[in-house]
Amino acid sequence: MLNQSRLRRKLGAGMAMAVILSYASADLAQSGRKVRTSTPAPVSVPEPTPTPTPAAPSVKPKPRLTFLVGLDRYDGFANIPLYAYEGVLRNLTDRLADSPSVRVGAAQSDMGRSDAIQKAKAETEAYVVWIQLRDDSMNRDSRNSGSLDNLVIEYTVLAPTTAKQTTSGRTYTQSQRNRGIFNPKTSGIYGDRYLNQAAQEAADRILAHFQIHAPPTRGPQR
Secondary structure: OHHHHHHHHHHHHHHHHHHHHHHHHHHHHHHHOOOOOOOOOOOOOOOOOOOOOOOOOOOOOOOOEEEEEEEEOOOOOOOOOHHHHHHHHHHHHHHHHOOOOEEEEEOOOOOOHHHHHHHHHHOOOOEEEEEEEEEOHHHOOHHHOOOHHHEEEEEEEEOOOOOOEEEEEEEEOHHHHOOOOOOOOOOHHHHHHHHHHHHHHHHHHHHHHOOOOOOOOOOOOO
């Protein structure tokens, strides 16, 4: 009996040890197992498109001088066609505008002397250029009677605010420059051309008075 009880105790102890060892080995196996973690795929982020920088607007330099050109179309009793007035006004104005340091405007309505003075007094920056066309009857060439070649351009420049006369003068057509030399009567085409050349010469003289260099002369516009 004593031997059987000892045997039973040994068997129980062995079974208990076996159970303990099985649990221990299971814990060791569980603790040594590596857990695999999934790496997330990289997400592509689009690069922002740079906003174009707007170009800075070009700043035009302020003009050195401003002119307002007016013309007296109805002064005197000369039978001058209106297209001659328009050609003179256009050529003189365009020639002044050829200089990059000059800004030019033209009066739309007729401008008499009193109108020119009032306009100059009302201006704060612009010089008023007052133009007249005269028939040079004192030196008229009888062979060119009635031609535009006999016309003279008179110009007067009035200062802003004070309306003080700063410069004035006359320019002549080609036939007047060649006075005394035989000049056959010219056609209306050449008469216009000579008159428009005289208008451009008047503009050059005005620019020269203000010490502004005029660019090369363009052909006169009809």
